[in-house]
Amino acid sequence: MRLDQNEADRAFRHEVRRFCEQNVPDALRERVRSGMRATPDGFRQWQNILFRQGWGAPTWPREHGGTGWSPVQIHIFEQETAAADAPPQFHQGLELIGPIIFTYGTAEQKARYLPRILSGEDWWCQGYSEPQAGSDLAGLRTRAVRDGDHYVVTGQKLWTSYAHAANRMFCLVRTSDETRKQDGISLLLMDMDAPGITVRPFHTLDEQSHVTEVFLDAVRVPASQLLGEEGRGWSYGKVLLDRERALTATLGVRLARQLEQVKELARKTPDAGSSLYQNPGFRSKLAQLEIEVQAIEQMGLRMLADNVAGVDTGPRGSMLKLRWSELLQRATELWVETLGYDGTRFASAGGAPGTVPMEQSGPMTAYLHSRVTSIYGGSNEIQRNIIARRALGL
Incomplete structure (x- = not known):
C-alpha cells in the first residue's frame, strides 16, 4: 500500500499536521521528544x-463514535502525530476493551462505557497476569x-499497568472448574473504587511506577458487568491479546521518529574532530536500523489494511510484536550510545524528576523501559511458539 496517492490523502495529511501544530501541548511535546512516556494525566489530556476534534478513536467504526478512517488515513494520522511529538493514545480502553465492548457487550454496557473511553474520562487497566499465571495465562486462579x-x-493480579491511575479494570476470572483450563474463564468489568480492591504500585528498572499488584478480597461485582457469556472469557482474552500485539502495526512510525532524533543528536555530538554522525561505524548501525524499521512499517501498514477489512491476519500480530520489541530495544540502545557519558547521569541522579534534564534522562528511561517490551503481552518466546503453531503448523 502506498500513501499520498490522491489529493484527498494529501489534504488530510495537511489537516492533521496543522491540527498538531496548534494543539499538542508544549509540555507534553517536550516530554515525548525526550523519550519519556506521557503521564496518565498527559495521556488523558491528549x-x-x-475527542473534541472528533478523532478520539481512529480505528473504531463511526456507529460507535469512531472516525471510520481508511487504513491510509490511520497511518497518516500516526505519522503526523509522531512527527509532532504527540504521545500515542493510551490503548487499554481504546484499543483493547473498547472494541470487545462494542462487539460483545450489551446495549447498557455500550452506552455506559464507550463514550467515557472516547473522552478519556475512564482509564482502564488490564487484570490478566497473576503471580502464577503470566505467559501461561490459562493458569489464572482469581475466582468469581x-x-x-x-x-x-x-484473588490477585500482578504487573497491572497503571492500576493506581485507573478507575476501571477488565479482569479475567475463573467462574468454574473445567478439565481444560482455558474453559471456565469469564471477563468482568470492574470499578476500581469497589470495596475490597487494594492497589500497590512498585518501581521497575526505569525507576518509574508503571505497574502494580492488585489484591481482590471478596469484591462484589454486579452480574450486569459480565462481558459477553460466562465461560467465554478465554476467547475474548485471546482477541484482546491479538489486538494488543497488532497495535505494533502503527508503532513503526514512532520507531522512525526516534531514529530521526538519534540522527539530530549525533550531528551535534563531537567525535574525532567531526560529529558522531560522520563516524562510519555509527552510520552503518543507523542505516541498518532504518532499513529494518521501514520494513516493519510496511508490514504494519499491510496488516492494518487487513484488520480494517476484517481479514484474518493469523499470527502476524505476534510477528510484528516480536520484531518491533527487538527493534525498539536496539533503537533506544543506540540513542543512549549517542548520548555517551551524559546518558549515565540518569543512574547517578537516581532518575529523580528535575535533577537531570529530560533530554539526557529521557533516552535512558526509554531504553530501560524498552526491556519489558519483549516480555509483556506474551513474551517473545511465546510469540515464537504462536508463529510456529499458527503459521508453520508445528
Whole structure:
C-alpha cells in the first residue's frame, strides 16, 4: 500500500499536521521528544483534545463514535502525530476493551462505557497476569463465585499497568472448574473504587511506577458487568491479546521518529574532530536500523489494511510484536550510545524528576523501559511458539 496517492490523502495529511501544530501541548511535546512516556494525566489530556476534534478513536467504526478512517488515513494520522511529538493514545480502553465492548457487550454496557473511553474520562487497566499465571495465562486462579445478582471475586493480579491511575479494570476470572483450563474463564468489568480492591504500585528498572499488584478480597461485582457469556472469557482474552500485539502495526512510525532524533543528536555530538554522525561505524548501525524499521512499517501498514477489512491476519500480530520489541530495544540502545557519558547521569541522579534534564534522562528511561517490551503481552518466546503453531503448523 502506498500513501499520498490522491489529493484527498494529501489534504488530510495537511489537516492533521496543522491540527498538531496548534494543539499538542508544549509540555507534553517536550516530554515525548525526550523519550519519556506521557503521564496518565498527559495521556488523558491528549485523548480529550482528540475527542473534541472528533478523532478520539481512529480505528473504531463511526456507529460507535469512531472516525471510520481508511487504513491510509490511520497511518497518516500516526505519522503526523509522531512527527509532532504527540504521545500515542493510551490503548487499554481504546484499543483493547473498547472494541470487545462494542462487539460483545450489551446495549447498557455500550452506552455506559464507550463514550467515557472516547473522552478519556475512564482509564482502564488490564487484570490478566497473576503471580502464577503470566505467559501461561490459562493458569489464572482469581475466582468469581456467583452470589445472587453479583459475582464475589477473590484473588490477585500482578504487573497491572497503571492500576493506581485507573478507575476501571477488565479482569479475567475463573467462574468454574473445567478439565481444560482455558474453559471456565469469564471477563468482568470492574470499578476500581469497589470495596475490597487494594492497589500497590512498585518501581521497575526505569525507576518509574508503571505497574502494580492488585489484591481482590471478596469484591462484589454486579452480574450486569459480565462481558459477553460466562465461560467465554478465554476467547475474548485471546482477541484482546491479538489486538494488543497488532497495535505494533502503527508503532513503526514512532520507531522512525526516534531514529530521526538519534540522527539530530549525533550531528551535534563531537567525535574525532567531526560529529558522531560522520563516524562510519555509527552510520552503518543507523542505516541498518532504518532499513529494518521501514520494513516493519510496511508490514504494519499491510496488516492494518487487513484488520480494517476484517481479514484474518493469523499470527502476524505476534510477528510484528516480536520484531518491533527487538527493534525498539536496539533503537533506544543506540540513542543512549549517542548520548555517551551524559546518558549515565540518569543512574547517578537516581532518575529523580528535575535533577537531570529530560533530554539526557529521557533516552535512558526509554531504553530501560524498552526491556519489558519483549516480555509483556506474551513474551517473545511465546510469540515464537504462536508463529510456529499458527503459521508453520508445528
